[in-house]
Amino acid sequence: MVNLADDPTTARSVDPAPEEGVQRLVLVTGPSGAGRSTAINVLEDLGFEAIDNLPLSLIPRLLDGPSRPVPLALGLDVRNRDFSASNVIELIDKLTRDPRYAPEVLFLDCAPEVLERRYNETRRRHPLSPDSAPAAGVMAEVDLLSPIRVRADVLVDTSELSPHDLKAELKRWFDIRPDGRLSVSLHSFSYKRGVPRGIDMMFDCRFLTNPHWEPDLRPLTGRDSAVQDYVEADSRFAEFLDRVCQMILFLLPAYVDEGKSHLAVGFGCTGGQHRSVTLAEKVGLALAKAGWPVSIRHRELERRIPAPSALGDASGIAQEAGRLRAVERGGTR
Numbered sequence: 001m002v003n004l005a006d007d008p009t010t011a012r013s014v015d016p017a018p019e020e021g022v023q024r025l026v027l028v029t030g031p032s033g034a035g036r037s038t039a040i041n042v043l044e045d046l047g048f049e050a051i052d053n054l055p056l057s058l059i060p061r062l063l064d065g066p067s068r069p070v071p072l073a074l075g076l077d078v079r080n081r082d083f084s085a086s087n088v089i090e091l092i093d094k095l096t097r098d099p100r101y102a103p104e105v106l107f108l109d110c111a112p113e114v115l116e117r118r119y120n121e122t123r124r125r126h127p128l129s130p131d132s133a134p135a136a137g138v139m140a141e142v143d144l145l146s147p148i149r150v151r152a153d154v155l156v157d158t159s160e161l162s163p164h165d166l167k168a169e170l171k172r173w174f175d176i177r178p179d180g181r182l183s184v185s186l187h188s189f190s191y192k193r194g195v196p197r198g199i200d201m202m203f204d205c206r207f208l209t210n211p212h213w214e215p216d217l218r219p220l221t222g223r224d225s226a227v228q229d230y231v232e233a234d235s236r237f238a239e240f241l242d243r244v245c246q247m248i249l250f251l252l253p254a255y256v257d258e259g260k261s262h263l264a265v266g267f268g269c270t271g272g273q274h275r276s277v278t279l280a281e282k283v284g285l286a287l288a289k290a291g292w293p294v295s296i297r298h299r300e301l302e303r304r305i306p307a308p309s310a311l312g313d314a315s316g317i318a319q320e321a322g323r324l325r326a327v328e329r330g331g332t333r
Contacts, residue, residue, distance in 0.1 A: 023063065023101050024071035026174065027092065029148060030108030031141045032127055033115045035158045035166055036075055039108055042170045043073040045261045053077045056087050067100065078141055079127045085147040092151055106174075107145075107152035111159040112138050167259050182256050183293040184248075185264045188222070188280040190272030190300050199266040203244055205275040209234045212274060221301055222277025231278045241279065245286045252292060272300030 026043065030036050037052065044050035049068060052075035059074065076088060095103040112135075119126055119134035126137030149155070154173050158166055187196050195202065211217040211230045220227045231237060248265065255263055265283070269275040277298050284294045 021067055022099070023067035025063070025095065025101050025103045026071065026073045026106050027076055027088075027103060028073055028106045028108070029076040029088070029145065031110060031115055031138065031145060032078065033118045033138075034108040034110035035156075035161070035163070036077070036108050038163055038166055039106065039156075039170055040073060040075045042167045043174060045167075046171060046175050047071070048073040048174070051075065053080060055080045056082050056091060059091060063101070078144060085144060088148050089151060104153040105148070105151055106170075107149050107155045109149065109155055109157045109159075111157075112142055114159045164259060171259060182252060182260055183262050183295070184252070184287055185262065186280040186284050186287075186294065186296045187264060187266045188272055188276035188296075188298045188300070189266060189268050190276075191268050191270060193272070193300070195268065196264075196266055196299060198264050200264045202266040202268060203279065205267055205269045205279050208237060208240070208269075208275045210270065210275065212271060217274070220274075221298075222274050222279075222281060223298075223301075227274050228278050228281070231275055241282055241286075244279070245283055248283070248287065249290055272298070277301065 026048065028036055028039050028043070040050045040052045048071050050073040051062070054062065054074055054076075056076070062074075063072075077083065092103060092105060095101045115138045116135050119138070124134075126134040126141075130137075156166065156169055161169065187199060189196050191204075191206070208231055211220070211227050214230065217227050217230055222228060222231070248263075252263065267276040267279040267283070280296050280298065284296050287294045
């Protein structure tokens with residue numbers, strides 16, 4: 001369950017879009033076991049620069065200087081040596097008075113009996129009672145954090161929430177992406193060097209006619225129009241491309257509903273230079289035209305070209321659709 005802080009007189013409105021030049025800052029805290037680390041990871045997925053377990057004394061030093069282009073999420077843990085409720089409240093008050101910052105307090109709450117059960121199930125020691133039963137530490141921490149709890153801008157009770165439910169609730173409050181759009185990254189690679197880590201789905205392009213055996217095409221890549229034309233001449237290419245694009249476009253809205261924030265799709269061939277690159281470029285163009293934010297990485301080409309490509313920087317796409325140069329950041333749907 002998500003609600004503003006219990007006392008409406010102390011609750012502050014959550015501004016999703018502070019004025020330009022004002023640093024948005026979310027302070028994430030709550031009792032151990034309530035889901036603070038999960039919340040930090042979710043905020044990072046939503047586009048925040050996230051830092052966990054930062055000592056309070058280092059926060060002013062971190063914030064010194066011009067505002068960052070992305071909002072910050074800082075996890076505050078009772079295990080830090082300078083943590084205390086009074087120090088946290090002093091920090092909140094200081095940031096609130098400073099016009100350079102737009103601070104918000106996200107408090108992850110949880111029923112004491114649920115916290116105790118979670119510790120017993122995982123057999124972890126509570127940080128405030130390492131030599132005794134978790135119950136003592138849970139109650140001590142609840143008392144310690146109670147003054148901060150009433151200062152929360154957003155309070156999330158995780159007692160009955162799964163990690164998936166928590167992600168959905170935090171997305172509702174803190175999603176900074178336009179329309180909450182899912183971003184897509186496309187990866188070309190060589191099977192000889194193994195499959196890239198973190199790929200959600202993968203397509204094998206080795207059945208297509210290989211430009212490697214054409215001497216004039218061998219030194220070129222799938223970014224070059226001559227190679228793309230050669231690969232496209234395979235009678236199976238058009239249907240393969242269409243089916244891949246249709247499947248991805250069918251799945252993307254479902255992944256958005258499921259709460260997924262990023263999809264990584266891999267295209268592999270023998271050398272990672274011609275066929276897989278061609279497919280990644282063509283699929284990227286189709287997804288971008290459909291309004292999805294897309295980036296492209298050609299792993300094997302990066303061994304020769306220092307910077308990874310982003311959709312619109314690749315020559316093949318630039319020739320076909322110069323207007324999509326900034327699509328990695330944009331796209332409308």
